[in-house]
Amino acid sequence: LHTPPLALAAAADLAASALNPSMDSWDQAPAASAIEERVTAALAAEVYPDATNPDAVVTTGGTESNQLALLLARERLGPAVRTVVGANAHHSFQRAAWLLGLPEPVVVPTPLGTLDPTALREALTALTGPILVAATAGTTDEGLIDPIPALADLCEERHADLHVDAAYGGPVLFSRRHRSLLDGLTRARTVTVDLHKLGWQPAAAGLLAVRDPADLTVLGHTAAYLNADDDTQAGLPDLLGRSLRTTRRPDVLKTAVTLRALGRTGLGELVDACMDRAQELADLVEKAPGLDLRARPTLTTVLFRPNGPGVTDATIATVRRTLLVEGRAVLGRAEADGRLWLKATLLNPHATPGDLAQLITLVEGSAHR
Template identity: 70%
Template sequence: MNTPPLSGGIEGPAALRPLLTTVLDALYDGAVARSGPLPAGGPWHTAARVRAAVHPVLPPTGTGAEEALRTLVTAVTEGAADPADPHCAAHLHCPPLALATAADLAASALNPSMDSWDQAPAASEIETLVTAALAAEVYPQHPAADALITTGGTESNQVALLLARELHGPVQVVCGANAHHSLHRAAWLLGLPEPVAVPAPTGTMDLAALDAALTDLHPQLLVVATAGTTDTGQIDPIPDIADLCDTHGAELHIDAAYGGPLLFSPTHRPKLTGIDRAHSVTLDLHKLGWQPAAAGIVAVADPARLHPLGHTADYLNADDDTEAGLPDLLGRSLRTTRRPDILKIAVTLRALGRDGLADLVDRTCARATELAQLTEQHPEFELYEHPTISTVLLRPTTADDETLATLRRTLLTEGRAVLGRARTPDGRLWLKATLLNPHTTTGDLTTLLKLLEGSTPR
């Protein structure tokens, strides 16, 4: 048996080229077979098809690269929930740009490991430059601001809490009832007290309740505001929260995993006014940034805040190597081995520029506004509120919560639409459309409403 070729080196591209043709053909064939936003038939039907394609997982004799790629990529594609379909709009799960995906291929082919300079000479320098540029978007008045690359919002929030704990001891986290669940998990993981959840009766943090909580609690406080909530996409009143933090001597972290890319748009950036007053900020470019996962970021105004992450492993960052000028990468992450996720981000920033990114943000937000308007004008649907970013909550006027949940599952099982569900502070259940596809058209939105109209029991 011939030894399979590798993806790197001079011979790597030639080895990859025919395989990429197979993969691209399988992606096409799988999408045609699926013919919708997700496979019809529900979990059992999808599982049966996948089992048939995968069996046997480890055959006595291999089937060869072409057959294995064609069979399994086709099966995964046919059984995918495809965020590029305009009716796949349940979650903060974006359709990645083709150019970002192509860059990710290069990252996989070269396989740099971002834990020591001698494994990633060029990639580590790109990461240094791009993280500084992204930090400058958040903190334009702080020339030394820095950022780390993470696996997403969950890890970024965890790092932010860790840095606060290392600086101040066992901080008490104070967040809104609208905050992401990762904050509670991070507090548990780090041995911190359970976060105090401030009411958010309108979907954003209640300022009077926050003031009262900060008055009653001990002084080592970390307030976490949210810029783009998971359920409704709302943004907490950042300037007012920052003022309260100043008054009470509390630190501020902002979870802008969803809303952070609004910074790229002159039209929408004012929604994040005051974000630069936070000590740390979470961003996530595999949400409203059109990157393949993972593409998380945690930015800090003061780079000294990152010092507790410093760590020495003699085989990776020996003191004499560092003193001789080899960059020390271990303090750039909680992880050791990690991919160069920065490459796809760097390619996207360079290819699109500020204007191109702003256009994507503006077009996506405009489609959400349009869906809200269509819903409001439709006699058979009710709108929760006009979107802050790109999340729209709607429901048929005649449906109760049980009917609504059944309607959502029916559309999933039939493979016709992927919509989320959200329960608002008033206790009502809503269908959630999280629009992240800038190519969505008015016709797509109208068709989505017709699908819902036709599936709602009379």
């Protein structure tokens, strides 16, 4: 789930390393802090186009963003807040609840791969007190998107807050062709987005967008050697309340350079290209008599496996390890429908039909050695 980074983004990352500003106080990073303010505001407006003044903070990725979302919910709703997630949710929610001293998340089964509103309704009915529902837009295993509008309706009805982990799927907002897949996203209180996935940035390039910037005020913290009160009152920007970290790199510089060079349209075209490659790979799998396709891809993830007599989950695991150890192909693995599947996540917009056909040949050959 990590892309080959754009050359210009990698160059900007190198420049950031050479300049080495630290984003914990304005005097150490005046230019970087101005860039971060503008870029996070622009990206927050992509997530919340109908909001008056949305905001976003830079993170190291989905794990930190999801943890921060739970922290904001705890400070907003109290330490008894219950987090409700689907079985398809990222593992970081369990870890975040543990780190923050919150009750263990309530896990709703997702036999079809996405969070079902009816099953969620039943889970919410059994709970009392403040609730945060965490939906997913781009699951790790299959790249599926929960039915966000229906879940948002239910959260509104039950007075629960909604967070959407769109670490994988969030950049689809740049695509005119596919952004409707994320309809309802703007109704979430907080949204996780990773640009080192479908954004072609060197890691790390995470983001937590918030609909109401007042939610971020709880991160405020004062240290006289970083953001003295009189400096803040005099108008110097306060960076310490923009992250849980103190020393941090100006990770937003590479994103600023990318947005300036490619814009929304250019990034959207890259998203479209990768989604097209995923459909093309699914076509090849369907045409191959020795392979089974799990389902047509929603984003850029394709699950498939060899079939035939004697093919077991152990066969699938061996095929994957063999191709990996021999340096011929790197495939992921995912469990779905009670079986093990090979997982191809198409994140290189320059992949060719020949590359995809070669992958099919490699898998079929390895399965029948």
